[in-house]
Amino acid sequence: DQQVKQNSPSLSVQEGRISILNCDYTNSMFDYFLWYKKYPAEGPTFLISISSIKDKNEDGRFTVFLNKSAKHLSLHIVPSQPGDSAVYFCAASNTGNQFYFGTGTSLTVIP
């Protein structure tokens, strides 16, 4: 049973435009959310996080939005750059030690 879902397997965006990656979850007990970025042949690397007491967290070009009532979070990348092309995973936790990951969205930024 997939508790964290990323319904878009892939996304293509022009360089300089906004990339919006979406993630939905089913467990209302999740209180911490993270986004990871993964390049081929490498492990995922932490990108940005948000706790359930916030609805927005920003770090440079990356912003994560959390809508608890809709059980939805999104990652905005502005402006998108070719180096952002990677697979993005969202993850959620209610204990801080066990994380539930989505299936990933492959982002391609076209120069």
Place this chain on the structure above:
Amino acid sequence: KAGVTQTPRYLIKTRGQQVTLSCSPISGHRSVSWYQQTPGQGLQFLFEYFSETQRNKGNFPGRFSGRQFSNSRSEMNVSTLELGDSALYLCASTLVGPETQYFGPGTRLLVL
């Protein structure tokens, strides 16, 4: 500072065999987690070890087991391999909190 290392990087086994994967965490990290990544399921949590004790366990059959040694190195064992066990197995070590979780490059297992 050295990152998380996993050995071997690639492995081919046949059905019914067993396999052991190894993970060396970042120095000072006492928590080690294991994940299975498949195209259809994404990353699925297997288990987490902290100070040689299994602290959390995902929803995998008993064929999947692990252990952690006093130096925090961890091994994962899969017995009686099935075709569906073909996947990328990722190990992650954590210092404090999820932002300090670092993944290794993974071991790609192919079961024939």
